[in-house]
């Protein structure tokens with residue numbers, strides 16, 4: 001099979017490898033589409049804990065092509081989406097139901113071969129059945145959408161609250177759609193790229209501004225008087241976190257959703273957190289939320305055409321990466 005292999009940071013190529021063979025409990029998936037994620041870009045640059053050589057890719061769908069020994073309930077031809085995060089089930093966190101905090105967490109496309117390949121072998125426990133009305137391309141959004149569902153759970157939005165999303169790439173645009181449906185009374189968006197602001201407004205945002213031109217905190221206070229109840233940072237850069245905290249009202253919540261560089265730091269005045277009774281919330285991956293993400297897709301609650309902007313064959317992985325990094329489009333899918 002053909003696959004993308006990263007041999008070292010910033011070194012990848014298209015390779016021919018033997019087809020993977022399923023071990024007991026495993027299933028081979030013929031990959032249909034695999035999305036490029038910010039995490040893949042971090043892995044390529046060497047800024048994320050990954051095991052090289054590596055076939056990246058953790059947001060993918062496909063059909064079961066081979067079933068290993070001791071697997072029940074799956075047959076060749078089944079349409080599936082993959083949950084990439086493999087948990088141990090035995091550590092103190094798993095036993096508390098906080099499986100995403102598992103002390104032995106590994107992931108498909110990070111610590112074992114992933115979905116930028118024609119075939120990928122995964123434990124059968126990681127499979128979700130793709131609902132009949134959900135196309136393979138849409139299903140590839142179920143993993144990032146599951147992260148957004150978890151982020152919304154963490155934000156604990158109540159109907160009638162006012163929200164701000166900092167950064168409307170693919171994740172921010174999914175967040176805008178979910179916030180809208182969850183009952184946000186007003187949604188403001190801070191985003192430097194004009195086309196992304198237009199897209200956010202079309203998907204349910206009420207106001208969008210360029211943070212290089214307009215002060216975000218001022219824009220939010222103009223609309224809400226006191227600031228936002230909830231601010232979701234979907235960029236992963238220190239200045240975006242600072243902006244997010246400045247947009248929150250007294251008593252408000254800030255969700256840090258974007259993946260920052262590991263060494264990045266943000267100046268923070270404890271007095272402000274104290275005086276304004278701010279709540280800072282982290283949101284990490286997608287514990288038990290991918291089934292809900294697939295139900296959202298099956299229920300046609302998510303405009304996926306607005307999120308999936310580009311598709312490339314595996315052989316054009318370089319172009320796909322460049323497109324994803326350019327900020328011109330949104331979610332880039334590889335496969336077909």
Ligand SMILES: [Zn+2]
Pocket residue numbers: 037038039058059144
């Ligand atoms: Zn991802």
Ligand SMILES: [Zn+2]
Pocket residue numbers: 087088089090091092093094095101102103104105
């Ligand atoms: Zn565990």
